Amino acid sequence: MMNLLTSIARMLERKPQWSGPLGQLSENPVALAEVLLLFRMVLADGIAQPSQLTAFERICQRQFGISRRDMPDLHVLLDSPRARSSDAEAFSLLRQLDTKARSTLLDDMMRIARANATIDERDEKMIRRMASLLGLDPGSMTMAEKDEVMTDTPHTDAPDKRPSLGERVRGFLDHHASLSKVAHDPVLTAELLLLVRMSFADKSVEPAEADAFAAICTRLLGLNGEELTDILKYLNEFGYETSDAQAADMLADLDEARKCEILAHLSAIAQADGEVDERERKLFQATARRLGFS
Numbered sequence: 368m369m370n371l372l373t374s375i376a377r378m379l380e381r382k383p384q385w386s387g388p389l390g391q392l393s394e395n396p397v398a399l400a401e402v403l404l405l406f407r408m409v410l411a412d413g414i415a416q417p418s419q420l421t422a423f424e425r426i427c428q429r430q431f432g433i434s435r436r437d438m439p440d441l442h443v444l445l446d447s448p449r450a451r452s453s454d455a456e457a458f459s460l461l462r463q464l465d466t467k468a469r470s471t472l473l474d475d476m477m478r479i480a481r482a483n484a485t486i487d488e489r490d491e492k493m494i495r496r497m498a499s500l501l502g503l504d505p506g507s508m509t510m511a512e513k514d515e516v517m518t519d520t521p522h523t524d525a526p527d528k529r530p531s532l533g534e535r536v537r538g539f540l541d542h543h544a545s546l547s548k549v550a551h552d553p554v555l556t557a558e559l560l561l562l563v564r565m566s567f568a569d570k571s572v573e574p575a576e577a578d579a580f581a582a583i584c585t586r587l588l589g590l591n592g593e594e595l596t597d598i599l600k601y602l603n604e605f606g607y608e609t610s611d612a613q614a615a616d617m618l619a620d621l622d623e624a625r626k627c628e629i630l631a632h633l634s635a636i637a638q639a640d641g642e643v644d645e646r647e648r649k650l651f652q653a654t655a656r657r658l659g660f661s
Contacts, residue, residue, distance in 0.1 A: 388432040389440055398431060399444075399453040400460040401472055404497070406445060408476045412487035422482035426475045458500050469501045485597070545591040549598050555588065557609075557617035558629050559602055561654060564611055565636045569644035579639035583632050611650060615657035626658045 385393045392398050405426060409419045427433040433441055444450055453460060461469065476497060480490040549555055562583065566576045584590045590598065618629060633654060637647040
């Protein structure tokens with residue numbers, strides 16, 4: 368028994384040997400720093416989501432030739448003293464990469480963040496911080512850099528050229544700008560709650576009512592149509608404990624022109640399907656009274 372335990376102990380003490388792409392990665396501190404940063408992106412929100420792990424694995428396959436079956440060994444490598452050494456010097460190592468390589472790395476980090484259905488605030492903060500630390504802060508890029516250096520393809524005169532890295536980073540960071548706008552504007556939130564309640568007042572939402580709601584949100588309130596699903600989820604959570612009366616009371620101190628605008632929006636949804644239900648009429652009249660209109 369003692370001999371068996373001794374053999375196991377010696378086996379566990381052996382330094383792992385990597386071959387193929389993993390061996391190349393283990394001998395390349397700059398590439399190892401890249402992979403460590405990508406995996407840090409997976410863990411940015413504190414949870415390794417399966418979709419983000421899959422995105423990480425695909426990037427490792429494409430960029431470093433590491434197959435999915437090698438993932439267990441890759442994680443052993445990432446926890447090794449060699450990797451910890453690269454991690455400690457990560458940004459000095461990554462600055463050895465040219466601008467195109469650093470741009471690709473930041474793009475891949477954004478791919479991992481987007482792999483999750485909801486982009487966490489911590490994902491956004493990490494992208495912003497990494498862009499700055501990698502010397503790719505979109506706010507400081509010149510137009511020449513945006514057009515010629517930061518794109519993944521050489522500069523051409525083709526009209527369908529990809530957006531610059533600066534534009535891609537700003538697009539990532541602005542992805543939930545409308546949701547953030549709603550969450551930080553109680554008046555806008557209250558108006559949207561009433562619009563949603565008007566849509567459901569007759570216990571069903573007709574396509575025309577849904578179209579009217581989307582049109583008001585995008586054309587009149589300036590919200591991003593691609594974020595409406597997330598905004599509706601937020602309103603559902605926020606509105607769980609908010610009554611129609613409470614929502615209307617939050618609008619009572621607005622100027623008369625703005626209150627008339629809100630009532631016009633409610634009226635547009637109520638009339639969108641060609642008829643005004645009694646419940647829609649009651650909600651409109653009650654809201655008008657709370658806004659100071661008899």
